[in-house]
Amino acid sequence: MTNQLSLAQGREYLAIPGPSVMPDAVLQAMHRPSPNIYEGELIEMMPALTRDLCRVARTEHNVAIYIANGHGTWEAALSNVIAPGETVLAPASGRFTHGWAEMAEGIGAQAEVIDFGMSSHWDMDRIAAALSADINHKIKALLAVHVDTSSSIRNDIPALRALLDDLGHPALLMADCIASLGCDRFEMDAWGVDVTVTACQKGLMTPPGMGFVFFNEKAQAKRAAMPRVSQYWDWQPRANPDLFYQYFDGTAPTHHLYGLRAALDLIQAEGIEHVWARHERLAHAIWAACDIWSQGGALHFNVADPTHRSHAVTALRLTEGRGTPLRKYAEHSLGLTLGIGLGMEDWDGCFRLGHMGHVNAQMTMAMLGGVETAMAGLDIPRGQGALEAAASILAQ
Numbered sequence: 001m002t003n004q005l006s007l008a009q010g011r012e013y014l015a016i017p018g019p020s021v022m023p024d025a026v027l028q029a030m031h032r033p034s035p036n037i038y039e040g041e042l043i044e045m046m047p048a049l050t051r052d053l054c055r056v057a058r059t060e061h062n063v064a065i066y067i068a069n070g071h072g073t074w075e076a077a078l079s080n081v082i083a084p085g086e087t088v089l090a091p092a093s094g095r096f097t098h099g100w101a102e103m104a105e106g107i108g109a110q111a112e113v114i115d116f117g118m119s120s121h122w123d124m125d126r127i128a129a130a131l132s133a134d135i136n137h138k139i140k141a142l143l144a145v146h147v148d149t150s151s152s153i154r155n156d157i158p159a160l161r162a163l164l165d166d167l168g169h170p171a172l173l174m175a176d177c178i179a180s181l182g183c184d185r186f187e188m189d190a191w192g193v194d195v196t197v198t199a200c201q202k203g204l205m206t207p208p209g210m211g212f213v214f215f216n217e218k219a220q221a222k223r224a225a226m227p228r229v230s231q232y233w234d235w236q237p238r239a240n241p242d243l244f245y246q247y248f249d250g251t252a253p254t255h256h257l258y259g260l261r262a263a264l265d266l267i268q269a270e271g272i273e274h275v276w277a278r279h280e281r282l283a284h285a286i287w288a289a290c291d292i293w294s295q296g297g298a299l300h301f302n303v304a305d306p307t308h309r310s311h312a313v314t315a316l317r318l319t320e321g322r323g324t325p326l327r328k329y330a331e332h333s334l335g336l337t338l339g340i341g342l343g344m345e346d347w348d349g350c351f352r353l354g355h356m357g358h359v360n361a362q363m364t365m366a367m368l369g370g371v372e373t374a375m376a377g378l379d380i381p382r383g384q385g386a387l388e389a390a391a392s393i394l395a396q
C-alpha cells in the first residue's frame with residue numbers, strides 16, 4: 001500500500017498508434033478453448049474471412065495470410081517479387097519506409113531511397129525525376145508507405161500510380177497500409193496498387209501477430225518469373241490452398257483468426273465508408289484541440305498541412321524536449337499512455353496520439369482531456385479552449 005493519491009487508478013487507456021484498443025467482441029471471441037485444426041468450424045470460416053479481408057482492402061484479387069507482424073509482411077511481399085540484385089525505389093517520409101528499404105537490402109536487392117525527411121510528404125517531381133532517369137527500367141518496384149506512423153504523414157498513392165502510368169514505367173506499386181487499413185480510405189484496386197501489405201494490430205483491432213499480403217495478376221506474373229521464392233514466404237499456396245494447413249504453411253493462428261473474424265464483423269456492421277468517416281471526424285476534433293494548444297507557442301504539429309495528415313495517428317512536437325515528460329506524466333499520473341517520438345531526431349521533444357480502430361468520440365475527448373491535464377501539470381504554455389474546440393467538431 002502507498003500513502004500517495006494516484007489518479008491513474010482505474011481502467012488505463014492506450015492511445016499509441018498500434019497496437020490499438022481491442023474491442024470486447026474481439027477479446028471475447030478469443031476467449032475459448034483450442035479448436036480442431038483438421039476439421040470443422042475453423043476451416044470452414046476461412047473462405048468468408050479471406051473474402052471479407054479483401055473487401056476491407058478494396059480488392060478483388062488475392063490475399064496471403066502470415067503469422068507475422070508488419071516487418072514479416074514486408075519481407076514476405078519482397079520475397080515474392082524481388083530477386084537478389086534487382087532495384088526498388090523507396091520515397092521516404094518517415095522511419096518505416098527506411099525500414100522497408102533496409103529489408104529489401106537484406107534480401108539482396110538494391111534500395112534507392114528518396115528521403116523527404118520526417119515532416120514532408122512525397123514530392124512527385126523528385127520521384128518523377130528518379131523514374132525518368134531509369135531508362136532501362138532497372139527499378140522493379142516502388143515501396144510506398146501510405147501512412148508513415150512515425151511521422152503521421154499520409155501520402156498520395158493514386159498520384160504515384162498516375163505518375164507511373166504517365167511515364168509508362170512498369171515497376172510494381174507496392175503499398176504499406178499497415179497504419180491506414182480500416183482507418184483512412186485505402187482502395188487497392190481503384191488506386192492501381194499491385195501489392196499491399198498490412199497487419200492486424202491497428203485498424204483491424206486484433207492482437208499483433210498476423211500479417212496480410214494482397215497481390216494482383218501483375219504481381220503474380222512477376223512472382224511466376226522469380227528464380228526462386230523461399231517456401232515459407234511463398235504467397236501462392238497461402239492464397240490458393242488445396243489443404244487447410246497451406247494457408248499458414250503449418251499450424252493456424254487459431255485464436256487470432258477468431259479475433260479477426262469478430263473485428264471484420266464490426267467493420268462490416270459499421271460499413272467501411274463510415275469507418276473512414278469516423279476516423280476523419282475524430283482526427284479533425286483532435287487537430288482542433290491541438291490548434292488551440294499551439295497558440296501557447298510550445299506545441300507544434302509535425303505535419304503542417306492537414307491534407308497530408310493521417311486520420312489515425314498525429315505526431316506532435318513540444319519545445320524544450322517536453323514530449324517525453326508529457327508522456328510520462330500522462331501515463332503515471334493519469335493512466336493515459338501516449339506514443340513515443342519514434343524515429344524523430346528530437347525523440348524527447350515529440351510524442352504521438354494514436355486514434356485508430358476501435359475509438360469513439362468519448363474516448364477521443366478523454367484522451368484530449370488527459371493531454372490537457374498533463375500540459376497543466378507540467379505548466380506547458382497553451383491556448384485555452386482546446387476541449388471546447390474539439391467538442392464543437394464532434395457535435396457538428
Ligand SMILES: Cc1ncc(COP(=O)(O)O)c(C=O)c1O
Pocket residue numbers: 017018069070071072096145147148149150176177178179199208
Ligand atoms: C506504417 C508501418 N509499417 C510497418 C510497421 C511495422 O509493423 P510491425 O511493428 O508490426 O512489424 C509499422 C508498425 O507500426 C507501421 O506503422
